[in-house]
Amino acid sequence: MTTTAIAVQGLRKSYGTKTVLDDVDLTVNAGTVTALLGPNGAGKTTTVHILSTLVRPDAGTLTVAGCDVVRDPDGVRAAIGLTGQFSAVDGLLTGEENLLLMARLRHLGAKRSKTRVAELLEQFDLVEAARKPLATYSGGMRRRLDLAMTLVATPSVIFLDEPTTGLDPRSRHTMWDIVRGLVLEGTTVLLTTQHLEEADQLADHIAVLDGGRIVADGTPDELKRLVPGGHIRLRFADAAALDAAAGLLDGSARDGSARDGSARDGSARDNAGLTLTVPSAGGVGALRSVLDRLDAAHLEVDDVSIHTPDLDDVFFALTGTKDQSGGVDTKGTES
Template structure:
């Protein structure tokens, strides 16, 4: 499809209906539907073995679905896989970097695979090495790279072909926090340039930071989908925890407010609340009018961890520990 054609802007980057996949008796995907607008980050979450990588493998033409249909950048996966492959880039859980050659040689290999002529290849490689802060390391063997450098090189190699859609399958697994944040910044810059990113991740904070929309996959089905804020609103349990220095103040606060979970040993009172300014002001005004002294307060609103466990269930070892 012509990128300048009006239909190109309205056609989803990824659209799938009823995708199913089984390996023998094990059903991995049980008829999932996906719609990813262009120029956005879509994150697929789920427990280990939920089918996230299988979904990426199907949408990137690495394996075929048993049933269902899908289109990527307007191209049908089954009828036109060549056009799909020309429009996408894939960075998997395990780096595609060849550790026996230099970073620049890895980039040159990808340029050859994309049939770039020598001059164009050098231009593209130079630009990507600079963009990913790899110029100084370009002539060194990739085996000498840190995990973060290797991941940046891996993503840079993916961009050689100027893909419209990039599949990032758990791209920051094993990285330290600094390297993880560097990858996040790369993702933000890609989306700002109009690239669509399909992200699977084990880190819920990562999805919260990056994703425009999130789908949670469990038992082969999409069990929740929406923006991060929409998903958080699905889960009750927001509260304000008040801490006191004096047991008498705690008792008076419990009497004034009339609600809350009281802990006399910790000298805390947990009061339901959404953490909004209006709620906090009303709460503190009520205590202030009754001359109740509060030492400190903390606000807890449901996060993606709460959403994840609410829709997928907690691991067995956590259920036992919290009984």
């Protein structure tokens, strides 16, 4: 039976005349990863700060681990862990000392603190660096230590606010593996991110937040199906086959170089110039239909591939936000 770890209904928050969150509803099932996806200023961090009792909501009903965020903030704090956008570690202490400090703050007791710190150092591959100053730690090591500190009291719900920002690809994948391991153990994770691949890799459920509102939510596959742009790409051996297929398949479009009327024999065209894209909702049935029509016309295909919209397409379609380089703006913080 599915249980709800986080429930949000009618969440509103404003700062002066600026509305940051406007009637947000969100449900996170226990033992799953839910990603809040959205551009800078969408309200992702504000949502996390409210759910973790750092900021008071203006309106709405919110529960975390069965505790009301407004009426029982101590109950919420006892059940959660929070890793913010920037590592909250003390640079004057060693990794082990940081963990012991957190254990004391969580009132684990001397014996349990020592045992728990040893467990976390092992789990996060920090044993060799445990007694070294943080000045010797890489960004990935600091981030792992930060998450380890969040887990000292074994919270049932964890908030991760852009946890891999600034990490190299190897460190990012290490963090992903750690998160997957936590979920396998039954931990619930609410993740904010602007790394679309991260949401695709980790999330069981994604909520797209834009302008303080949830504009779409569902599994990654469900969200991808909301966006048009799926197609089948066909590559042919020569221009004659390409031209015949283009006339046969309604709505198909040639590669840009293939529209050039010169070199009709195809000798001057590269492989990319001999490709044809056919709009498709995806699936085996659509592919079989296209190939059957080509086969009936005795047209051979050199190569075929199916392309479906990814989370980049979903992000841009639902939020309409790109940075100047054409990608997601990953700089700065958001309210």
